[in-house]
Amino acid sequence: MKPRVIESDICIIGSGISAAMAAERLAAHGKQSIVVVEAGDEAPPLGQRYPLRQRYLDYGESPWPRDHLEDQTATGPLQSRSMQVGGLAMHWGGVTPRFSPEDFHVKSLYGVGDDWPISYEELDPFYQEAEERLGVAGEQGPPALDPRGKPFPMPALPLTYNLDLLKGWSDKAGIPFWSQPSAKNSVAYHGRSACCRSDTCFPICPVGAKYSPDVTWNALLAAGRIRLIARTLARRLVPAESGDRIEYAIANTPDRPNEPVHFRAKTFVLAGGYVWSAHLLLLSRSARYPSGIANRSELVGAYLAGHRNVGAFVKLPMKLYPGMNEQHSLVTKRFMRPGPLDKYVRHDLRIWESANGRGARLRDDAGTLMLGDEILDDWRARTATGTARIRAYYDVLPARTSALTLDPTRTNRWGDPLPTITFRDSDDSISLRAHTESEIKRVFADLARAGDGQLVGVRVDNFQDHPSGGCRMGADPESSVVDRTGRAHDHENLFIIGSPTHVTGGCANATLTFCALALMSAAEIQRAV
């Protein structure tokens, strides 16, 4: 069947948070026509989120119905099935720390991993821009630990009664903690209301105080600056017959399965996150590009990165009232900026209120079944003191074989091979792992001791959080997929933005860095057009 053709100056594939940031900047600073292509469905509008949240609270139901495609998934530790307008950031926690300057130069500073081709200082204005576009409420930490060019756009979320008590404890340990920056409004901001601490930031904010990308898409649609086409899966990028420019993207929609859609554009922006970006590039193989698009280096899909976490609880001799706002935390960057080291170890550190181990129970310590007042009396006795949750993310330096590959044995409805993802530590990371985790546990123990607390439930999770990579940036086309701006080395009009371009995973929540990188890419796209 003859394809339907949709033309634009800029075609953005994916509609998650990186896409939203880039589109907003491009729309504000240029007159180019922008088409956004999203495989998933529209997300429920803000007006429906209160009842959806209530169903989640009452029954554990998904507050984001129809947010995935049944036959579009991956084998391996996939972060989320979510594919919808707004992407995973429709249900993110809204936590927005920056990386620290060291994250970009671990090879130069510590002799491990790889350096990024950009510095923190170069990214600082884009971090700032991302914070302003998202609306980040933050507290300036000690400048030596928390460098930034300008103040946060909003005052910090105030500490809850519980967090304030916990800060008193952490002060005794001599570790400077402060309020975790968050994309949640501490005051009304850009037409959105202030946070009401209903404590369901993840998975759904009922009032729109937490930034989610639909905010940006709605504004751009209302202004007539973009055309957003949902339920349309981009399946191939097709280069021009001569030269390396990408000419069009082939997509299909389940609504009209036999009618392909060709998206023709002068510039293509691939914003499909760490899985679907590399997946689309690998799917786009042809006789001229047998390894796929943008893959002369054979590194598309390689170097998937992330951070691993060590978590624990600390029983403390203080009365806490858990349930006030368990999603907000204290944070320190002290261990992200350790100065010279004999042996590399860097991590963040956060503290939350917690009710862990202090819920009502049916049996007492002797195993006797309790009823009525016995349960309540037992519960009260066990909540006379409090518990804190602590957690450190440490960066896992990725191996080249930490990778996304195509699995020809599993296909979607269109017959496209689906991805398999595997995370692997580099040799550096393997040799450092025991030392890193031991150092973090030592910090935990020191922290517990400072509050006369008891460290319990120490555990290391095996998954890697905030996954990234797969199209790593670099100056050398032999060892990277894109340049410092996200432009593919092999195709001048193809940009890959956000999480896939990471060189390493850093040791803090990475979404703000995805956004800053996307804005840096958008600035280059503007310059180029």
Next chain:
Amino acid sequence: MSRINSGMSRRSFIGWIATAVPATRVLHAALPSSVELDHQTLVALATALLPTELGRAGLERTAREFASWVRGYRPDAELLHSYGDPVIRRAGESPAARWSLQLAELRRDHFAQRPLAERRAIAREQLANDKLDRMPSIASARHVAAGLLAFFYDSPAATDLCYRARIARNACRPLGTSARKPLPLADDA
């Protein structure tokens, strides 16, 4: 009442969901249950199971809210998957029919007319039969007694009662007020 318990990280919640709800996909329509629970027996059960501090009004209210929760249960509804867990799970079969039969059986045995000590003994026996070693998730409770217990103790109201303070888990509030110590419950003020 909101059912999602405090003290759970994002990932531990996902884990809880995974164990709390049978993965079996129910093939019939995902409609709320039309089965009604016997209110009088349910209140009698609440009296045997729940703290006396709730008082008659609190016990009645809990029984009504529990029945409402059961009515609103949607078999086969898609459960939260999101971050960290790509597996799509669905709600299991409604417990309404099972619990309704159990309440009818208790009614036949004149449960509501029995002395409190006897009711507690019966409830204790039911829970012991279920070999429960911890509070179950509500829908997975085999016996209505365990479901009612789980329902109450998972609620923000139970947390407030335990702490004798208005923590008001999952309630919206002005941002600044969360910096203050939660107010004592009205009865304790």
